[in-house]
Amino acid sequence: MAEAWLSMVEKVTEFFSTEQIETSARRTKFVQRASKITGKLFLALVTLGRWSNGQPSVAQLAAKAAQLDHPVIVTPEALQQRMTARAVAFLQDLLQTAFRTLHTQDTGGDEALFAPLARAYRG
Numbered sequence: 001m002a003e004a005w006l007s008m009v010e011k012v013t014e015f016f017s018t019e020q021i022e023t024s025a026r027r028t029k030f031v032q033r034a035s036k037i038t039g040k041l042f043l044a045l046v047t048l049g050r051w052s053n054g055q056p057s058v059a060q061l062a063a064k065a066a067q068l069d070h071p072v073i074v075t076p077e078a079l080q081q082r083m084t085a086r087a088v089a090f091l092q093d094l095l096q097t098a099f100r101t102l103h104t105q106d107t108g109g110d111e112a113l114f115a116p117l118a119r120a121y122r123g
Contacts, residue, residue, distance in 0.1 A: 015101075016043075016094065024097065030082075030090035036072050037082055039090060041065060045079070046091070058083075 018040055025031035025039025045061045058076040065072040
């Protein structure tokens with residue numbers, strides 16, 4: 001039986017289309033060539049996968065990838081190698097897109113909220 005976090009993955013893809021996620025991943029150079037670790041997979045693992053299990057190890061995140069409806073077998077090392085400044089830029093780009101979308105729906109958002117995100121990654 002699928003874990004609750006898998007249904008959350010579906011909810012994210014209702015908010016962001018796969019095309020939006022992958023376009024953002026390429027725009028930020030997080031994804032530069034065909035890979036098992038797509039923008040959509042990475043987003044699901046580092047956001048929803050982390051929320052479902054507190055502070056999971058990279059190995060636990062790799063195991064979650066294998067639990068998807070379309071399982072993806074990735075090594076913990078491959079995921080660790082993707083934890084870069086480009087990953088931060090990708091996630092920040094998606095957050096900004098989300099807030100722009102919500103802002104156009106007559107809700108407020110302040111771009112100054114994102115200023116600390118630029119300093120969050122300490123490679």
